Amino acid sequence: MIAVEHLTKEYRVHRRDPGLRAALRSLVRRRMETVRAVDDVTFEVAAGERVGFLGPNGAGKTTTLKVLSGLLHPTSGKVTVAGETPKERSASFLRQITLVMGQKQQLLWDLPPSETFLLNRAIYDIPRAQYEETLAELTSLLDLAPLLGKPTRQLSLGERMKCELAVALLHRPRVLFLDEPTIGLDVSMQATVRSFVRAYNERFSATVLLTSHYMDDVAELCPRVLVIDHGRVIFDGALGELVQRIRPDKRVQLRLSRPVARRDLEPLGTIVQYGEEAVTLQVSHDQLQSSVQRALTQLPLRDLSVEDPPLEEVMRELFARGARTEERALPATGGARSAQQTDGAA
């Protein structure tokens, strides 16, 4: 459904130092810099897959989504989505996709969401019966009924995001690009959005490519993740596999019936958190069985559980490794992503 081959996207940006002198200098002499936001990225996504797109800020996730949705022209490389070339932005392509950006909205600000729904019905030329069926379905899944008649500006952030999702899916797109769809939402609203995306994916076999800073979104929704850093894909596979590779250690959570001294716990693994009633240990995969056995026989346990380390920690470790590699590879060149610098007259 999505095929990306050697995609590279560069931006030309104007760089100037702070201060009045630099501002005056930039009037006559402008320093332009080419920044490579996406660097030789290749991947494929099959129809109906849900893929999480992970990376730190500025890694190139949103740029990739914008190229895939036809908003940006690639600098080089080949991109195909639903059998079409996105940059051509043909009507048949645009009818098959949607891009939801958590920080931008397509709802008309001063009019009720129902007006935007009707407008999109006309723009996407949705047959009346299909429109009514989809709207009824979306209204029930997202509990929209009380919101449809209120002006958008009077809706809360969560209510607005539910309506944004509905308006973006009214034409039943086959490919969903979701860029931070849960940003700023409270925990229960995040869960609503997640279960809705999953339901839509299952109901219509739609392909979902999602970026999010909330690891719960990715863990619950995406069996596969693509990790991008400094414009390059550094991991493509199952989430569990990523955790295994980056942090093969396990977390052993112990709930104690009475306090245990640190020295008695240290032989079992590295102490991550120490308390009188609860202790968290980091234990290597090889040592896990013996540590658990010793804990069960030697410690006053009320409960014991073995978990993977938190995803946030895994990602932090992954990006820190990336940064270290980057520093070694590019000593003092002023940034890996600066492809070239040119001076030009304004």
Next chain:
Amino acid sequence: MSVRTAIRAYPALLRTGFAAAVAYRAEFLIWMFSTNMPLIMLALWAAVARSGPVGPYSQRGFVAYYLATLLVRLMTGAWVVWELTMEIRQGTLALRLLRPLHPLVAYSAENLAALPLRGVIALPVVGILLWSARSQLGHDPFLWAIFPLAMLGAWLLTFLVMAVIGTLALFLESATSLFEAWLGISAVLSGYLIPLDLFPHSVQRVALVLPFRFLLSFPVELVLGRPTHGDGVLLLAAQWGYVLFFFAVLTAVWRAGLRRYAAYGG
């Protein structure tokens, strides 16, 4: 983007645009009443003409000219340049680009949808014009017949020029100063401030061939019954020639601009 989609979607776009214009009614009214320059110019020139006609204009002649100017200005206004530059800067143009409808078609509908409300303001102007300066108005049915086409041409030209300058925001960091410059020149050379036939001949010769005349002065000239049939047709053809020219320029600038589009922000 197919023409069929645009035609089918247009009524809904107009309806939504009208709903938005109604939602912004206070702001809209303030904007309408701020379009008062022709009335200020009328007061000035009417005072000058008290002691005798200025060129071909008597006091009543100026009343007819500036009321017609106000009417044309009210009914051919657009604001797409502000919307475009803002949406390009903020990156919200992206949301329009994701829809299977050309964003300029949507902008045109949003701008046109305000016409009924503008008409409500324009109606009293028409009433005053008929009451106070009827003798100065043209009586030639042919010129009145081509007047709606000239008004449509003037609106299209206004919209297209604004859209071209707004689209330049894809290349420049801000296109609004460029538009301010256009507005300044246009105020003089379109006849908005001073009737073109009061300019020295050398300026008139230039003004008569530039596009500015067709934004405003030409429809006003038709209301006053100035051109001959032959000139009327020729001017209408020239106006629509400019419409086609700016349409071609807009198409080229838009295509080139989208290749550079960076969809900033988020």
